[in-house]
Amino acid sequence: MELSHFSKANALGQAVPPKMAEVRANLRAALEYEAQGLSVIALHGILNGRCTCGNPQCGSPGKHPIGKWKHRQQQRATPDELIALFTPSPHANVGIVTGNISGLVVLDIDNPEIVTDNKMMAEMLGTFNGPIVITGRRGGGFHAYFKHPGFSTGNFAKRLEGLDGRGDGGYVVAPPSMHASGTAYAFAEKFGFDAALPDLPIELAQMFDGGPAKSMASKYAAKALERETDAISIAREGERNSTLNTSAFNVGQLVGTGEIGRAEAEGALMAAGLVAGLDEREVRVTCPPKDPSI
Numbered sequence: 001m002e003l004s005h006f007s008k009a010n011a012l013g014q015a016v017p018p019k020m021a022e023v024r025a026n027l028r029a030a031l032e033y034e035a036q037g038l039s040v041i042a043l044h045g046i047l048n049g050r051c052t053c054g055n056p057q058c059g060s061p062g063k064h065p066i067g068k069w070k071h072r073q074q075q076r077a078t079p080d081e082l083i084a085l086f087t088p089s090p091h092a093n094v095g096i097v098t099g100n101i102s103g104l105v106v107l108d109i110d111n112p113e114i115v116t117d118n119k120m121m122a123e124m125l126g127t128f129n130g131p132i133v134i135t136g137r138r139g140g141g142f143h144a145y146f147k148h149p150g151f152s153t154g155n156f157a158k159r160l161e162g163l164d165g166r167g168d169g170g171y172v173v174a175p176p177s178m179h180a181s182g183t184a185y186a187f188a189e190k191f192g193f194d195a196a197l198p199d200l201p202i203e204l205a206q207m208f209d210g211g212p213a214k215s216m217a218s219k220y221a222a223k224a225l226e227r228e229t230d231a232i233s234i235a236r237e238g239e240r241n242s243t244l245n246t247s248a249f250n251v252g253q254l255v256g257t258g259e260i261g262r263a264e265a266e267g268a269l270m271a272a273g274l275v276a277g278l279d280e281r282e283v284r285v286t287c288p289p290k291d292p293s294i
């Protein structure tokens with residue numbers, strides 16, 4: 001079996017793992033993150049002040065992935081894959097895929113003033129004891145790492161000026177990557193990945209796309225739709241049409257506020273009407289639900 005090109009063999013010809021000091025810092029960090037259960041990707045780096053992608057007009061220097069990366073939202077790279085990825089790119093930056101795959105979400109704070117100007121942010125970050133990365137951005141900037149809350153948590157941008165969030169579908173640039181400013185990303189003193197990931201406070205969770213506000217709303221909407229369709233399907237003859245009208249109106253409110261899709265609502269009302277013994281033509285006369293936003 002061929003040894004991987006930085007592996008060494010002992011006196012018996014068996015492969016021995018390389019000493020960590022012999023491995024470049026980016027690959028070493030990638031392997032450490034992998035060992036901590038994080039999904040790692042390679043990003044273009046900064047060499048001589050320029051992005052290694054070679055485009056002098058690069059809009060995201062040192063921050064965009066080398067090759068395809070989205071499958072790393074489902075499957076983490078193995079140590080061998082990371083070695084194969086980083087070895088030919090000695091200046092690659094290290095990316096960590098955020099979201100469920102790595103069990104984390106990250107707040108990206110480019111505007112240190114929001115820490116002092118926004119009461120909620122000031123309180124939250126004043127007591128924050130999880131990992132913090134200083135990003136190397138001129139003018140300041142840091143990443144605060146939190147535990148993934150277990151429900152769908154997408155990215156968000158600019159909920160407050162200079163505040164982005166990275167969750168499911170995102171990634172962050174991690175230490176020891178080089179920022180375009182020429183300063184490397186680094187963990188703040190004492191706050192490496194040795195620090196446990198803190199829970200994401202509910203106020204912050206609500207900022208993320210698909211956060212609890214939205215999923216609670218859709219749970220409510222699904223329950224309301226179920227209630228209305230039940231009412232239609234058990235309505236007695238003579239009451240069916242008026243029940244259908246009332247329920248279609250109520251469901252229409254949810255369609256109007258965007259809490260439930262029109263197609264889903266119409267399909268459910270039709271099914272309930274048919275169960276109640278109305279024919280398809282009668283249900284169609286009453287549907288679609290009125291849209292109160294029009």
Ligand SMILES: [Zn+2]
Pocket residue numbers: 044051052053054055058059060061062064
């Ligand atoms: Zn580039």
